[in-house]
Amino acid sequence: MIPRYSRPDMVAIWSPATKFRIWYEIEAHACDAMADLGVIPRANADAVWKARDVEFDVARIDEIEAVTKHDVIAFLTHLAGHVGSDEARFVHQGMTSSDVLDTCFNVQLVRASDILIEDMKALLAALKRRALEHKDTVRIGRSHGIHAEPTTMGLTFARFYAEMDRNLNRLEKARYEIATGAISGAVGTFANIDPAVEEHVCAKLGLEPEPISTQVIPRDRHAAFFAALGVVGSSIENIATEIRHMQRTEVLEAEEFFSAGQKGSSAMPHKRNPVLTENLTGLARLVRMAVVPAMENVALWHERDISHSSVERNIGPDTTITLDFALARLTTVIDKLVIYPDNMLANMNKFRGLVMSQRVLLALTQAGVSREDAYKLVQRNAMKVWEEGKDFKTELLGDAEVLAALSAEEIEEKFDIGYHTKHVDTIFKRVFKD
DSSP states (O other): OOOGOOOOHHHHHSHHHHHHHHHHHHHHEEEEEEEHTTTSOOHHHHHHHTTTOOOOOOOHHHHHHHHHHHHHHHHHHHHHHHHHHTTGTTTTTTTHHHHHHHHHHHHHHHHHHHHHHHHHHHHHHHHHHHHHHHOOEEEEEETEEEEEEEEEHHHHHHHHHHHHHHHHHHHHHHHHOOOEEOOOOOGGTTSSSSSSHHHHHHHHTEEEESSSSSSSOOTTTHHHHHHHHHHHHHHHHHHHHHHHHHSTTOOOSEEOOOTTTSSSSEEETTOOOOHHHHHHHHHHHHHHHHHHHHHHTTSSSTOSSSSSSSHHHHHHHHHHHHHHHHHHHHHHHHHHHHHHHHHHHHHTTTTTTTEEEEEEEHHHHTTTTTTHHHHHHHHHHHHHHHHHHHOOHHHTTTTTHHTTTHHHHHHHHHTTTTHTTTTTHHHHHHHOOO
């Protein structure tokens, strides 16, 4: 991923230096296990740890690979140069390249998951804080982009919190799904390596042994992992889209923080654009872009092919780096989001009480009017608001058929905003459980 959308901790997980360090640990721990089993001399296993503090020369490994056309062999050749060719002769004994590649990849995905989980917790904290801050800040709810009935800004933040809390659970499950390793040798039969080696290596790396591998770890695990990340990306876009709509000039119920010295347009000095949430919308597309290739990686030929390899070399780093950046950016947006309660009230009252139409409809039916007739009575007065700019309550109070069923006091009561917010506390208890 390009530096513009990258954060250093996540990038470091995917650096060649980190990858080779994990490869080394896999090989060294495997040697330890084989020595414990008496398969190789203990002195040879101990010798491998001489490279414990070595900074592997990435450029040199690349040079060797240019000749061998095989990355794992290139690494093993380089490692032998630090350990000694005789001492290193038992390194990789009974193993196949996928034992190293797949186990390493899952270690990297687990580490990436840990960062993403912490990112999500930070976002949840920001959403909860803003939800509590604006629990009673009334705004108009919209369906199809059209005014519907009153809600609160706190409920908007709360529903995003609930969605992201589900995503936290998905990330935790995705981490569990991917936290397996395989040191099972060619075609996964353990013919040339004891299963105890796999158990030892996995324990050292914080993984569980894959119950059954072929020559690769089953890719349904990776498909589930990237699918979970794709859902998180869609939820990021969901929040970003709401903010972008709220920031539109004719709405302006909220906007991204506009810092001193910030410029909105090279041509129009007045502009304050929702650039961060537009950026998040684009980044969400990149995260979701990994889902289909990950799904298609599940079907491999027989015990192994490498059609998945090129895909994962891209989507592993790119997707986790992008999502890490996006979650951090969204947290900043939520933390600093500027809310305009007065504009929310002004927008809600723009159509002069029209949003209370359902309450009047229900009151008429409760007063004995058929639903069909009640709907006609309410709609004909509502259309005067839409088409002639009338005041809804005034029109109802002047409608003899409405007054035949409801008193003026009963009509007046139907315009109480508090009616729509009476269960906010109940919803908050459900969402935040405190």
